[in-house]
Amino acid sequence: MQSGTPTPDSYYEPVDEHRYKPTPHASGAWNTEEQHFSPLGGLIVHAMDRHLAARPHTGLLPARISFDILGPPALDECEIRVESIRPGRTIELLEAVVLIADRPVVRARAWLLATADTTAVAGGAAATLTPPQQLAPWPLDSLWPGGYIASLDVRPLAPPQPGRTTAWVSTGVDLVAGRPSSPLASFVALVDTANGIAVRQSPTDWMFPNVDLTIHLHRQPEGAWTGLDTTVVFGPTGQGLTSTVLHDLNGPVGHAQQLLTVRPLPGTDG
Template identity: 65%
Template structure:
């Protein structure tokens, strides 16, 4: 009889220096043979941090914006990272995700120098109730896919359609056998926002997001990602998901997602 550490489940497995294979846990909510964008967003941050791993300096990710260019098939993806604007105090990086030979995501990340501004740190946003104060929500009863089935969601009772606050965590590793930073693991849960405060029944309406932009005024702590979310539908097929982002210590930033709203 042999004993040892049992490997944890993960969203991705590394297949090469810059390539990753998604597992079934990365399956999407709209189509189960596609990737949910949430873990892929975290994987992009993981790749960016590896790109920066051997670099000296004290730069912190302050904004990352993703444009979703095409179908996110549940297939092997390659992530290339390049420096667009180098600098000691401000730097701009770009990451491109390629699946089946086609670019499907482009992301740009602004890195800013870390300074001590604790004496003026402040935010007008109230803290969310702690995760343990909220009731678990079976999100997979309303949404499909391996990703939704993998996460622990604690949601406040929605006050109205399109308005909810929730905490999200995951017991899975981002990449099998590799440590991930708190930041990458945190961002890997942010795209869940579009499903926690729905405006309309997703069996009657589609409202996938075409992008995700995250601004951070503070680096988050894990393991919970807090989403104080508002979803707005306009009259001509566009929508917007807006979230104040939290960790257990309070607000850390904002996230915005533009939606294409279509009847099924």
């Protein structure tokens, strides 16, 4: 995008049925010339939704979505290919591959499960969070650079602590220009933010990017806010784990895990 051109009010612009162009809003925190994975994760779910919408409704719902990040996704046009690799009437497995310059950068899989009325036995989830309307915004862009972080409204329930933060996240930026996105796609587009809200060490001294993201859902999320009850652990041999209880305004909806590679930035003492 040329300098001086107004920034679109979306993270992506559709090029054709399967290709998308990221806008400056999608730029990353570790490297602003790359895409932040959070909106890209939402875009993958959006592509899966479109794949499912092109066939008769099966009544199956996504219950687990896993993303393996094969390499840094450049802030360039991407293509998303989706296929069903395990079709079924009660259980189905979808796979999506994201390609940039014909190179796979993300592989994702989603398990879809049949729906049933289990209201009578539902239970076991954590308590609901204090609603975001009662909380003050936190300028996360004071800690992280990039267009994606700058696009967020972040509202912590308490002052963020190293390795432990609970916060609501929302955005006024559409996922894909001119195309409606499902509540799930919009929700997932904010989940990868979890690794940036409870940092254990300064990101100017240490790197701790995630190489994957796995989301398990016991309920489909609703609404414009994604709640992240996040804990970050660093191990002694270069690995870390970001674990999050996921919420919408009605309560918990599931869990997310992110595997981290932890290492000092070049030129720092570590």
